[in-house]
Amino acid sequence: MSDPRDPVSECDLQSYVDGELDEAQRAEIEALLTRCPQTAALVDDYRRINDALRDFHADVLSEPIPRRLLTPPSRIGRRRRLVAAAVVASLTLGGAGGWVARDLTVGHAERSAELLEYALSAHAAYAPEVRHPVEVQADQEAHLVAWLSKRMNAEVRAPRLGKLGFELLGGRLLPGANKPSAQFMYQDQTGRRLTLYVREGAANNELTAFRFRETGGMRAFYWIDRELGYALVGDLDRQTLSRAADLIYSELNS
Numbered sequence: 001m002s003d004p005r006d007p008v009s010e011c012d013l014q015s016y017v018d019g020e021l022d023e024a025q026r027a028e029i030e031a032l033l034t035r036c037p038q039t040a041a042l043v044d045d046y047r048r049i050n051d052a053l054r055d056f057h058a059d060v061l062s063e064p065i066p067r068r069l070l071t072p073p074s075r076i077g078r079r080r081r082l083v084a085a086a087v088v089a090s091l092t093l094g095g096a097g098g099w100v101a102r103d104l105t106v107g108h109a110e111r112s113a114e115l116l117e118y119a120l121s122a123h124a125a126y127a128p129e130v131r132h133p134v135e136v137q138a139d140q141e142a143h144l145v146a147w148l149s150k151r152m153n154a155e156v157r158a159p160r161l162g163k164l165g166f167e168l169l170g171g172r173l174l175p176g177a178n179k180p181s182a183q184f185m186y187q188d189q190t191g192r193r194l195t196l197y198v199r200e201g202a203a204n205n206e207l208t209a210f211r212f213r214e215t216g217g218m219r220a221f222y223w224i225d226r227e228l229g230y231a232l233v234g235d236l237d238r239q240t241l242s243r244a245a246d247l248i249y250s251e252l253n254s
Contacts, residue, residue, distance in 0.1 A: 012025070012029065013029065013039070013042060013043055013046065014046055014175065016029040016043065017043060017046040017047055017050060018050075045125070045174075045175075046175065048125040049121050049122065049125055049174075049175075051125075112208055112211060112222060112223075112224060112229070114177060115197070115199060115222055115224070115229040115230075115231055116211075116213055116220060116222045116231055118174075118176060118177070118181065118197065118199065118231075119195070119197035119220060119222065119231030119233050120213075120215070120216075120218055120220060120231075120233060122174055122183050122195065122197055123183075123195045123197070123218060123220075123233040123234075124216075124218070126172070126183065126185065126195070127185070127193045127195055127233075127234075133169055133170075133185055133193075134169050134170030134171055134172055134185050135170070135171065135172030135173065136170050136171055136172065137169070137170040138167070138168040138169055138170045140170075141158060141168065141170075144158070144170060144171050145157060145158055147173070148171065148173060148182040148198075151173055151180045151182075152179065152180050152181070152182060152198075152199075152200070153179075154200070154227055154228055156182055156198055156228075157251075157252060158171065158184050158196075159184075159196065159247065159248040159251045159252060160247075160251060161186050161194070161244055161247060161248070163247060164188075164240065164243060164244055164247065165188040165189065166186040166187065166188045166192075166194055166244070167186060167187060167188070168184065168185075168186055169185040169186060169187050169193075170184075170185060171183055171184040171185060174197075176199045176200070177199075179199070179200050181197065181198060181199035181200075182197070182198045182199070183195050183196070183197050183198070184196040184198070192234065192235065192236065193234065194232060194233065194234040194236070194241075194244060195232075195233050195234070196230060196231070196232050196233075196248065197230065197231040197232075197233065198228055198229070198230055199228070199229050200227065200228065200229065208223050208224040209223065210222075210223050210242075210245060210249075211223065212238065212242075214238075217235055218233055218234070218235060219233070219234060219235065219236065219237075219238060219241050220232060220233040220234075220241075221241055221242060221244075221245040223245075223249070225249070225252070225253070230248070230252075232244055232245050232248060
């Protein structure tokens with residue numbers, strides 16, 4: 001984080017990375033980066049996440065806008081709205097561990113999709129790291145959990161995955177959409193890695209079904225459990241990843 005004496009917020013840093021500052025503001029940030037290595041490292045993290053997001057969506061960035069989305073709202077009839085609602089509902093069916101699908105609104109789907117996007121980007125940015133895969137090592141787990149819980153203003157825990165051969169490497173604090181989020185990283189004896197991304201879920205004590213996504217060699221199960229949202233990401237087969245998600249859910253709710 002930046003030196004508290006510097007009047008620069010994380011929002012300012014993100015705006016700097018996104019190229020949204022004027023020349024004077026950019027100069028101020030760049031001067032800060034030269035004297036504060038921690039802030040410079042945070043900016044590098046933001047850039048890696050941006051790069052991962054661009055890579056993740058590279059196949060759709062150049063696609064034309066579908067004609068159906070250009071149709072004025074007044075021309076979209078009741079039948080088409082019902083079809084759209086049915087599609088959203090169908091996406092919530094299934095899952096792991098016998099969950100019952102409850103998130104049948106577009107708002108829930110949007111929150112879950114955003115959760116997954118951040119989780120995949122964070123996994124792509126940090127899972128390949130050799131020297132610095134985590135910010136706080138597993139031997140400081142108590143400190144890590146307390147720190148993340150304080151920053152996220154929620155009870156955050158690092159689930160055990162030893163039954164599946166994965167041990168905790170550690171974790172880190174990450175920028176979220178509006179609030180901090182967290183990532184825990186696990187590794188087995190063969191070097192395979194899993195990451196558990198945790199962020200604020202919803203304000204209305206909601207639950208969602210487990211959802212599965214496979215893209216770019218990564219597989220993920222993600223869900224919202226009351227105040228927190230979770231996404232488990234790795235390159236394991238779907239069955240093993242599902243068992244890991246079940247194990248995490250069971251432990252966090254025991």
